[in-house]
Amino acid sequence: SSPKESLQGQDLAVQALRGSVSQEEAKHLGPFFQQVKSEACSEEEEWESGGCNEGVLLNENLKPVNYEYKEGHEYTVCSHIQNGAFGEVYCVKDNSTGFQCAAKRIPLDRFRSEEVSSWSALNSSRIVQLYGAVREDAFVTLFMELKKGGSLAQLIRESGRLPQDRALFYHEQVLEALEHLHSRRVLHRDVKADNVLLSQDGEKAFLCDFGHSEKLGLNGKSQVPPTGAGLQGTETHMAPEVVLGEGCSSQADVWSSCCMMLHMLNGCHPWTRYYTHPLCLKIANEPPPIKEIPATCNPCTADVIKMGLEKDPIKRALAAELRLKVKEALKQVGGLRSPLKGTYQEPA
Numbered sequence: 582s583s584p585k586e587s588l589q590g591q592d593l594a595v596q597a598l599r600g601s602v603s604q605e606e607a608k609h610l611g612p613f614f615q616q617v618k619s620e621a622c623s624e625e626e627e628w629e630s631g632g633c634n635e636g637v638l639l640n641e642n643l644k645p646v647n648y649e650y651k652e653g654h655e656y657t658v659c660s661h662i663q664n665g666a667f668g669e670v671y672c673v674k675d676n677s678t679g680f681q682c683a684a685k686r687i688p689l690d691r692f693r694s695e696e697v698s699s700w701s702a703l704n705s706s707r708i709v710q711l712y713g714a715v716r717e718d719a720f721v722t723l724f725m726e727l728k729k730g731g732s733l734a735q736l737i738r739e740s741g742r743l744p745q746d747r748a749l750f751y752h753e754q755v756l757e758a759l760e761h762l763h764s765r766r767v768l769h770r771d772v773k774a775d776n777v778l779l780s781q782d783g784e785k786a787f788l789c790d791f792g793h794s795e796k797l798g799l800n801g802k803s804q805v806p807p808t809g810a811g812l813q814g815t816e817t818h819m820a821p822e823v824v825l826g827e828g829c830s831s832q833a834d835v836w837s838s839c840c841m842m843l844h845m846l847n848g849c850h851p852w853t854r855y856y857t858h859p860l861c862l863k864i865a866n867e868p869p870p871i872k873e874i875p876a877t878c879n880p881c882t883a884d885v886i887k888m889g890l891e892k893d894p895i896k897r898a899l900a901a902e903l904r905l906k907v908k909e910a911l912k913q914v915g916g917l918r919s920p921l922k923g924t925y926q927e928p929a
């Protein structure tokens with residue numbers, strides 16, 4: 582079938598799913614919520630009447646009943662995990678299977694269908710598994726696997742700062758996730774420790790939160806207007822080309838991953854010890870924050886951060902190249918040897 586016919590077929594498949602919650606394949610998620618978003622503004626009154634519950638579940642342990650999946654009916658909130666600029670994250674339990682997972686709840690007017698369509702384009706063990714997406718009136722709830730180790734940001738807060746070997750260990754896994762994203766022309770656009778989750782034993786790291794993500798064009802360039810409100814990531818981790826509104830490529834994620842590296846090593850975000858907000862002008866005009874690399878770092882670790890904090894995105898290392906350099910640095914420091922929760926180290 583021609584691309585137009587397959588799009589029409591896709592639209593018909595989505596139309597058949599609308600208005601109910603069913604267990605389907607991941608490929609329907611993106612088109613489903615693109616339609617939900619495009620129609621949302623015209624159905625204001627319906628949400629208020631509490632009349633809308635529709636979506637797609639991907640995991641057979643999340644069971645809709647009579648094509649419905651609603652909080653307090655088919656599933657129950659067990660505890661609140663975290664709130665953030667994006668929305669709230671809860672631990673929830675399916676009432677018929679008892680299965681526990683995490684759920685992120687976002688107001689529909691702040692939800693971007695890219696959050697599910699970007700994820701659907703991926704297939705990596707370094708990325709948090711999505712279990713489904715359901716609209717309940719004016720909210721979208723995204724179900725995903727529960728990561729009992731919490732976020733890397735929480736670990737840094739509890740530790741003060743991370744030892745060099747552990748920082749390199751997590752940086753390598755995040756770069757592996759970015760390598761996968763970029764090979765599928767997906768840009769994360771908000772790489773930071775808050776969006777890296779850990780297994781209970783701290784041995785595995787997983788990238789999450791595709792709420793700012795976007796699918797790059799065939800030319801590898803961003804198709805979203807750079808100044809889109811609310812599309813901004815985290816200012817301290819923004820690459821120079823992003824703050825300059827020059828549109829961004831996958832290289833913006835590499836820059837952010839090295840800002841995250843400085844956050845792990847120093848226990849504080851880059852720029853914040855030397856500059857006040859707004860930081861965007863400093864990021865654009867000042868040299869990269871390589872003076873924040875701890876003097877105690879192995880020279881190979883320092884090289885990693887310098888290669889990832891090149892101001893010119895063309896000169897900046899690719900995720901794949903930087904991952905090899907991180908692997909070498911980790912070897913130079915003797916591999917991962919520090920405990921997950923060692924003695925508290927005062928932030929820099």
Ligand SMILES: CN1C=C[C@@](O)(C#Cc2ccnc(-n3nc(C(N)=O)c4cc(F)ccc43)c2)C1=O
Binds near residue numbers: 683
């Ligand atoms: C697959 N998928 C679906 C939605 C998604 O875009 C997200 C997210 C997100 C944002 C912030 N925080 C968490 N977050 N999740 C967990 C968890 N799953 O256990 C979690 C646990 C914490 F301790 C703190 C924050 C947490 C998850 C995404 O990627």
